[in-house]
Amino acid sequence: MKILRKTLDRFEPLFTKGGKLEKFYPAYEAADTFLYTPGHRTTSGPAVRDGIDLKRMMIMVVIALVPATLFGMWNVGYQYQRATVDWGLSPADANHVQAMIYGAIKFLPVYIVTIAVGGTIEAIFSIIRKHEINEGFLVTSLLFPLTLPPDIPLWQVALGIAFGVIVGKEIFGGTGMNILNPALTARIFLYFAYPVDISGDRVWVSGSTSGNWIDGATGATPLAYFYTNGNTLEGMAAADSLGITWFDAFIGWIPGSMGETSTLMCLIGAAILIFSKVGSWRIMAGCAAGMAAFVLLLNAIAAMNPNLGADHYTAVSPAWHFVVGSFAFGSIFMATDPVSAAQTNTGRWIYGFMIGALTILVRVLNPAYPAGIMLAIVFMNVFAPLIDHYVMKANIRRREVRLGLQ
Amino acid sequence: MVTIKARRGLDLPVHGEPTTEAVVDRLDVTRVALLPQECWGAKVRLLVAEGDTVQVGTPVFCDRRDEAVLFTSPAAGKVVAIHRGERRAVLSIVVEVKDFKDAVSFEPLDLSKASRDDVRGALLGSGLWPTIRRRPFDRVAISTDEPAGIIVQAYDSSPLAPDLAQLFEGRHADIEVGLAALKKLTDGSVHVCVRQGVKWGNLLADGIHVDHFGGPHPSGTAGFSIHKLCPAGANRAIWYVGIQDVADIGRLMRDGTRPTERTVAITGPAAKDPKIVRTRPGADLSQLCGDESAVEVPRYVNGSAVWGRTASFDGHTGFLGRWNTQVTILDDGVKRDLLGWALPVSGRFTQTNTVWDKFFRKRFKYDTDTNGSLRAIVPIGQYESVMPMDVLATQLIKALAAGDLEAAEKLGVLELAEEDLALCQVVDPSKVPITDWLRDMLTTIEKEG
Numbered sequence: 123m124k125i126l127r128k129t130l131d132r133f134e135p136l137f138t139k140g141g142k143l144e145k146f147y148p149a150y151e152a153a154d155t156f157l158y159t160p161g162h163r164t165t166s167g168p169a170v171r172d173g174i175d176l177k178r179m180m181i182m183v184v185i186a187l188v189p190a191t192l193f194g195m196w197n198v199g200y201q202y203q204r205a206t207v208d209w210g211l212s213p214a215d216a217n218h219v220q221a222m223i224y225g226a227i228k229f230l231p232v233y234i235v236t237i238a239v240g241g242t243i244e245a246i247f248s249i250i251r252k253h254e255i256n257e258g259f260l261v262t263s264l265l266f267p268l269t270l271p272p273d274i275p276l277w278q279v280a281l282g283i284a285f286g287v288i289v290g291k292e293i294f295g296g297t298g299m300n301i302l303n304p305a306l307t308a309r310i311f312l313y314f315a316y317p318v319d320i321s322g323d324r325v326w327v328s329g330s331t332s333g334n335w336i337d338g339a340t341g342a343t344p345l346a347y348f349y350t351n352g353n354t355l356e357g358m359a360a361a362d363s364l365g366i367t368w369f370d371a372f373i374g375w376i377p378g379s380m381g382e383t384s385t386l387m388c389l390i391g392a393a394i395l396i397f398s399k400v401g402s403w404r405i406m407a408g409c410a411a412g413m414a415a416f417v418l419l420l421n422a423i424a425a426m427n428p429n430l431g432a433d434h435y436t437a438v439s440p441a442w443h444f445v446v447g448s449f450a451f452g453s454i455f456m457a458t459d460p461v462s463a464a465q466t467n468t469g470r471w472i473y474g475f476m477i478g479a480l481t482i483l484v485r486v487l488n489p490a491y492p493a494g495i496m497l498a499i500v501f502m503n504v505f506a507p508l509i510d511h512y513v514m515k516a517n518i519r520r521r522e523v524r525l526g527l528q
Numbered sequence: 529m530v531t532i533k534a535r536r537g538l539d540l541p542v543h544g545e546p547t548t549e550a551v552v553d554r555l556d557v558t559r560v561a562l563l564p565q566e567c568w569g570a571k572v573r574l575l576v577a578e579g580d581t582v583q584v585g586t587p588v589f590c591d592r593r594d595e596a597v598l599f600t601s602p603a604a605g606k607v608v609a610i611h612r613g614e615r616r617a618v619l620s621i622v623v624e625v626k627d628f629k630d631a632v633s634f635e636p637l638d639l640s641k642a643s644r645d646d647v648r649g650a651l652l653g654s655g656l657w658p659t660i661r662r663r664p665f666d667r668v669a670i671s672t673d674e675p676a677g678i679i680v681q682a683y684d685s686s687p688l689a690p691d692l693a694q695l696f697e698g699r700h701a702d703i704e705v706g707l708a709a710l711k712k713l714t715d716g717s718v719h720v721c722v723r724q725g726v727k728w729g730n731l732l733a734d735g736i737h738v739d740h741f742g743g744p745h746p747s748g749t750a751g752f753s754i755h756k757l758c759p760a761g762a763n764r765a766i767w768y769v770g771i772q773d774v775a776d777i778g779r780l781m782r783d784g785t786r787p788t789e790r791t792v793a794i795t796g797p798a799a800k801d802p803k804i805v806r807t808r809p810g811a812d813l814s815q816l817c818g819d820e821s822a823v824e825v826p827r828y829v830n831g832s833a834v835w836g837r838t839a840s841f842d843g844h845t846g847f848l849g850r851w852n853t854q855v856t857i858l859d860d861g862v863k864r865d866l867l868g869w870a871l872p873v874s875g876r877f878t879q880t881n882t883v884w885d886k887f888f889r890k891r892f893k894y895d896t897d898t899n900g901s902l903r904a905i906v907p908i909g910q911y912e913s914v915m916p917m918d919v920l921a922t923q924l925i926k927a928l929a930a931g932d933l934e935a936a937e938k939l940g941v942l943e944l945a946e947e948d949l950a951l952c953q954v955v956d957p958s959k960v961p962i963t964d965w966l967r968d969m970l971t972t973i974e975k976e977g
Contacts, residue, residue, distance in 0.1 A: 157867065169856070178870075460907050460909075467909065
């Protein structure tokens with residue numbers, strides 16, 4: 123391993139000031155500190171430092187995403203088998219190896235395109251700005267593919283991530299300065315620019331465009347079902363319909379984007395994030411509380427209003443809202459992006475609560491956009507600084523009162 | 529009795545605690561020095577020249593910003609060197625010690641009759657005034673200040689700090705007089721801050737309170753005490769003094785001598801034999817602990833691992849700091865580890881749970897590695913988790929980073945000093961220079977103020 127270190131040291135002069143490849147220093151730095159700890163000594167301030175750095179922090183988020191990613195790949199394959207071979211195929215009877223391989227064939231190209239295009243843009247910006255390549259992209263580049271349907275055209279992926287990185291992040295000054303979550307910005311761009319490939323009933327299960335689906339197969343998600351049929355759970359669980367129970371939706375073997383169907387896997391991710399203290403439990407809890415509060419409000423309205431009744435969409439229980447769509451994925455991985463979220467502890471609660479409530483508002487009361495959480499998060503990203511502003515004002519007032527100025 | 533608890537904070541598990549409570553005498557130092565740069569922004573006017581002989585208590589320099597405050601020699605002997613650094617700033621004034629007995633004698637003061645100005649005069653003349661510091665700006669108390677309160681810090685929660693309650697055993701008479709002298713200096717109250725559970729004898733006069741503090745670091749720092757007991761602000765100066773210095777002040781009042789001893793702990797993961805020593809103020813660290821290090825490249829920190837200044841022997845600052853109660857020795861030989869960021873076990877402590885050593889190790893041999901390179905701030909709540917004060921840490925640090933004077937002032941920068949934000953810098957994954965920003969901001973505010 124000494125050879126590796128020596129090689130890196132030998133090439134270093136090329137990239138430092140005055141070297142031939144001086145401009146590409148960020149690339150050298152990225153490789154060098156990827157392989158070895160930077161080995162800097164503290165020069166000012168405290169003499170010792172904590173063992174965490176941004177690399178470790180971001181890798182924790184990636185680790186938290188691994189269960190959802192692996193399950194998602196399998197699910198893409200399973201859904202494909204279900205739609206093309208046997209609509210009644212139970213998850214246990216699926217050909218798991220084939221499912222995994224098919225899922226990988228669908229997911230990996232999207233992931234690779236994301237890394238290649240987004241990574242290049244990231245590198246170009248860090249060379250122009252003369253700062254080091256930031257590890258935040260590790261997370262963005264994994265989050266984005268997980269939110270896409272399996273058959274998404276790769277050119278759209280490239281376009282989307284380019285838009286996300288440039289408009290969502292770099293024009294604000296790069297990681298740490300952005301207002302919007304870059305992965306979500308990328309997805310929203312695709313959602314509004316190319317709705318055909320990212321919404322509707324046909325895109326959530328692979329293979330619809332190639333025409334291999336058997337009769338009776340549908341790519342409809344439970345969310346879409348609720349929207350058209352209301353709160354008719356037996357109807358949805360029927361084999362000739364979606365064939366989906368609450369448990370199915372919780373485990374996640376249902377049609378949907380590549381990595382966000384499984385509430386269970388998202389909860390495992392949440393446990394990793396909260397345990398490692400990298401993700402904000404306040405935001406996650408706020409999201410859940412906001413969602414539950416708003417759903418219960420709608421339930422109450424449905425119970426009181428005879429025109430709506432127990433079969434109406436507004437009567438769907440919080441437990442169902444929790445497992446369908448990408449509520450869990452969004453509130454655990456997207457809303458907790460530390461940079462675009464609120465940055466005060468009080469603010470985080472408010473921010474999370476509002477996301478939960480807005481998600482349901484969009485989902486249930488605005489029929490045009492079933493994917494409520496995506497819009498809710500970006501909307502609250504924009505409002506996060508305002509929430510923090512008022513939390514700060516309260517703090518400033520308390521301080522003035524203490525000093526007797528007010 | 530109410531205990532003021534820090535609800536947030538962090539006790540760094542630094543290896544290298546003194547094994548015994550016995551105090552070892554190391555009074556044999558032959559060089560002592562004054563370090564003007566430890567008073568932030570001091571503009572030095574020298575009152576001695578190289579080669580002059582000085583007594584204990586001879587004025588050595590003063591700060592041109594406040595010339596009434598004299599900094600006097602802690603030893604009798606000869607001024608052998610005046611070291612200067614960048615832009616001719618005086619780094620240290622070194623005195624070769626002859627003895628500690630040849631002293632300027634000061635008048636004892638009968639506090640029952642003395643006025644406020646008498647006490648001020650005695651402290652200013654003897655050179656004990658600089659033991660008092662003040663917020664805002666965390667500088668030596670200004671001679672014209674009318675402090676709204678005085679904090680006496682008898683509890684230090686820094687990692688490996690000595691138990692201050694033990695250091696002043698046997699000096700109760702001095703402390704009693706010292707506290708009475710401080711009470712003369714303020715219309716507000718004097719708060720003695722001690723650790724939770726410490727029994728404080730009946731040495732309380734009117735207007736002197738004992739407050740108990742508990743919880744993790746920084747529960748035992750002047751900044752936290754000030755925040756909880758009497759907040760500082762732009763036009764509200766608060767003074768603070770260490771308990772040893774209060775005893776010294778008491779001694780001066782009682783018999784007119786300026787004490788020439790100071791008890792400090794020599795600790796840290798790279799210390800061969802951590803212990804508590806009784807030594808001289810401004811003692812030469814190369815004599816005091818030059819052979820105490822167990823590693824090849826040691827770093828001597830004047831203070832604790834969380835907050836202290838590096839004392840470099842060749843940079844002419846290798847002397848015991850004026851306010852210190854501990855010297856920390858750390859391993860400065862930082863190595864580059866292969867794939868260090870990816871391993872779940874790396875021998876390092878982290879306040880997050882991303883490195884797992886903390887689950888099976890009680891104490892850590894810290895070195896001076898930053899453990900990462902400089903990045904933009906990504907606020908995952910790390911600052912808040914170690915900030916027990918009602919201060920919005922992330923917002924304040926961002927205001928400091930942006931140089932936003934108005935916002936920083938509103939968010940409470942004036943009541944803070946390096947020791948309060950040091951913990952934020954320790955736990956920061958982005959490794960940004962928070963305490964440097966803080967000092968820049970305070971300097972700017974003071975200048976424009």
